[in-house]
Amino acid sequence: xxxxxxxxxxAHIDHGKxxxxxxxxxxxxxxxxxxxxxxxLDDMDIERERGITIKSHAIQMNYREGGEEYVLNLIDTPGHxxxxxxxxxxIAACEGALLIVDATQGxxxxxISNLYLAIEHNLTIIPVLNKIDMDAAMVEExxxxxxxxxxxxxxxxxxxxxxxxxxIEALLHEIVTRIPPPTGEAEAPLQALIFDSHYNAxxxxxxxxxxxxxxxxxxxxxxxxNAGSDYYADEVGILRLKQxxxxxxxxxxxxxxxxxxxxxxxVQMGDTITHADRPCAVAVEGFRPVKPMVFAGIYPTDADDxxxxxxxxxxxxxxxxxLSFEPEASAALGFGFRxxxxxLLHMEIIQERLDREFDMDVITTxxxxxxxxxxxxxxxxxVYNPSGxxxxxxxxxxxxxxxxxxxxxxxxxxxxxxxxCVGKRGILKNQVYLTTxxxxxxxxxxxxxxxxxxxxxxKSISKGYASFDYYPSGWQSADLVKLDILLNxxxxxxLSSLITRNNAYDFGRRFCExxxxxxxxxQYDVAIQAxxxxxxxxxxxxxxxxxxxxxxxxxxxxxxxxxxxEKQKKGKKRMRQIGNVEVPQKAFLAVLKLDS
Numbered sequence: 001x002x003x004x005x006x007x008x009x010x011a012h013i014d015h016g017k018x019x020x021x022x023x024x025x026x027x028x029x030x031x032x033x034x035x036x037x038x039x040x041l042d043d044m045d046i047e048r049e050r051g052i053t054i055k056s057h058a059i060q061m062n063y064r065e066g067g068e069e070y071v072l073n074l075i076d077t078p079g080h081x082x083x084x085x086x087x088x089x090x091i092a093a094c095e096g097a098l099l100i101v102d103a104t105q106g107x108x109x110x111x112i113s114n115l116y117l118a119i120e121h122n123l124t125i126i127p128v129l130n131k132i133d134m135d136a137a138m139v140e141e142x143x144x145x146x147x148x149x150x151x152x153x154x155x156x157x158x159x160x161x162x163x164x165x166x167x168i169e170a171l172l173h174e175i176v177t178r179i180p181p182p183t184g185e186a187e188a189p190l191q192a193l194i195f196d197s198h199y200n201a202x203x204x205x206x207x208x209x210x211x212x213x214x215x216x217x218x219x220x221x222x223x224x225x226n227a228g229s230d231y232y233a234d235e236v237g238i239l240r241l242k243q244x245x246x247x248x249x250x251x252x253x254x255x256x257x258x259x260x261x262x263x264x265x266x267v268q269m270g271d272t273i274t275h276a277d278r279p280c281a282v283a284v285e286g287f288r289p290v291k292p293m294v295f296a297g298i299y300p301t302d303a304d305d306x307x308x309x310x311x312x313x314x315x316x317x318x319x320x321x322x323l324s325f326e327p328e329a330s331a332a333l334g335f336g337f338r339x340x341x342x343x344l345l346h347m348e349i350i351q352e353r354l355d356r357e358f359d360m361d362v363i364t365t366x367x368x369x370x371x372x373x374x375x376x377x378x379x380x381x382x383v384y385n386p387s388g389x390x391x392x393x394x395x396x397x398x399x400x401x402x403x404x405x406x407x408x409x410x411x412x413x414x415x416x417x418x419x420x421c422v423g424k425r426g427i428l429k430n431q432v433y434l435t436t437x438x439x440x441x442x443x444x445x446x447x448x449x450x451x452x453x454x455x456x457x458x459k460s461i462s463k464g465y466a467s468f469d470y471y472p473s474g475w476q477s478a479d480l481v482k483l484d485i486l487l488n489x490x491x492x493x494x495l496s497s498l499i500t501r502n503n504a505y506d507f508g509r510r511f512c513e514x515x516x517x518x519x520x521x522x523q524y525d526v527a528i529q530a531x532x533x534x535x536x537x538x539x540x541x542x543x544x545x546x547x548x549x550x551x552x553x554x555x556x557x558x559x560x561x562x563x564x565x566e567k568q569k570k571g572k573k574r575m576r577q578i579g580n581v582e583v584p585q586k587a588f589l590a591v592l593k594l595d596s
Contacts (some may be wrong), residue, residue, distance in 0.1 A: 096179030291341025299336030
């Protein structure tokens with residue numbers, strides 16, 4: 001056990017985590033020349049296309065130094081704030097972390113956020129300065145930032161270039177020297193933490209675990225403590241580039257178990273595996289349950305696919321524990337699910353994965369957040385979508401969730417960013433100069449204001465330099481109204497939204513204008529209206545497709561033409577009464593692009 005090292009790689013987006021993982025795998029001969037490719041651990045097409053890591057990936061490497069053979073268990077983690085739950089699970093399974101900082105960018109918001117997560121779990125931090133070969137690298141300045149952040153010596157910071165392979169050998173030496181081996185008793189009862197899982201269509205649920213004490217062998221009778229179910233271990237093994245079966249997995253190791261579990265609910269993230277006949281005294285402390293930040297309805301385009309969609313979401317949740325969902329019904333869209341996501345990118349990725357991995361064609365409603373509504377009877381209701389809001393005369397007050405945001409930017413963009421935050425009802429709490437030209441802003445913001453376009457606008461204002469991270473900070477009272485969208489007089493509840501009274505008129509006007517672009521023309525006029533209660537605040541009309549019925553009247557009295565036009569008018573009116581307006585998927589997400 002003294003030769004095992006469990007560590008993860010943490011960093012901000014695009015600071016070179018996956019590239020460094022590639023170099024470590026090549027240096028330790030874990031990946032052959034033939035199998036080598038960029039982002040070798042990113043096995044989803046969507047990860048490779050976008051150049052981002054969505055899932056944490058565990059892999060075992062063998063490394064020889066000073067006559068000793070070391071086993072290195074590496075977990076590569078995502079960098080985007082929407083996938084921070086993946087990072088927290090990876091950190092819980094490790095004793096050390098490589099904190100990667102881009103020499104051209106310096107310390108950014110998610111660097112600090114992930115560092116605090118690692119410190120919370122008492123991990124040994126090895127600071128690594130990456131991309132030192134770039135012309136724009138600011139090696140000495142960024143080293144100063146790392147020293148200020150970690151209070152470490154400059155000599156402890158390792159300089160590498162993951163792309164060119166510079167400094168990799170020194171990094172491996174520091175990993176085996178600085179990161180402590182796992183602790184635990186080999187003879188004690190089995191105690192293993194489940195930190196990830198996925199569904200295999202042929203073999204059922206595959207759970208990934210880290211053993212804290214004891215060992216597990218093929219054929220053992222094991223018990224999942226929190227789920228309360230027991231199974232036989234059909235196969236156990238370690239995680240190389242592919243799963244490698246072994247007779248046993250021992251204390252300190254990271255491995256996988258296949259036990260023929262067909263029901264995805266049986267496996268929970270953070271659960272403990274132990275032996276059924278010799279259980280451990282206490283379960284391993286798992287992860288804190290994740291709190292969704294953004295809610296949206298997901299509905300099948302074909303109502304018959306409801307159960308298929310449920311199965312698809314359950315299998316996705318195995319692979320992505322931060323996804324939460326529960327059934328809901330909509331008057332416009334039928335039966336579906338109200339899903340909780342960690343952010344807009346997370347929502348987009350889930351929608352894409354449903355399409356690619358399960359061939360599910362779905363409609364996603366306008367994203368929103370949850371609100372606490374206090375009624376005049378003294379009751380408190382959790383409202384997740386506008387259709388659940390009581391009548392205005394029964395509402396005493398509404399509270400909305402708030403966040404504390406950390407924004408790190410160059411000082412030249414400070415003015416426009418402050419203007420953006422104030423426009424989103426933000427309150428500036430603090431500002432700190434990290435260096436002469438880098439500043440950290442701490443701002444209190446309502447979560448509902450950042451759901452739509454805040455991050456995109458922040459990136460545009462700062463030319464991509466600003467980084468953004470946030471955490472929930474409580475609730476505050478808000479003057480909110482329900483804005484309904486009507487098509488030909490019928491309320492489309494999937495397009496309704498809760499919005500502040502001051503912004504409702506402007507938002508309703510722009511939303512109607514945007515919908516006019518997306519809703520296709522019919523044989524009759526389609527009225528698009530925005531309303532607060534019974535009061536219409538905006539209207540747009542999608543003009544009818546008209547046939548020139550008077551073309552054959554090339555002469556004669558005007559009454560002949562009028563007679564034909566009146567006949568057409570009656571037909572259009574009758575058609576409108578029985579016609580349905582087809583609302584395309586783009587219209588549901590039009591709210592996200594109101595400023596484009």
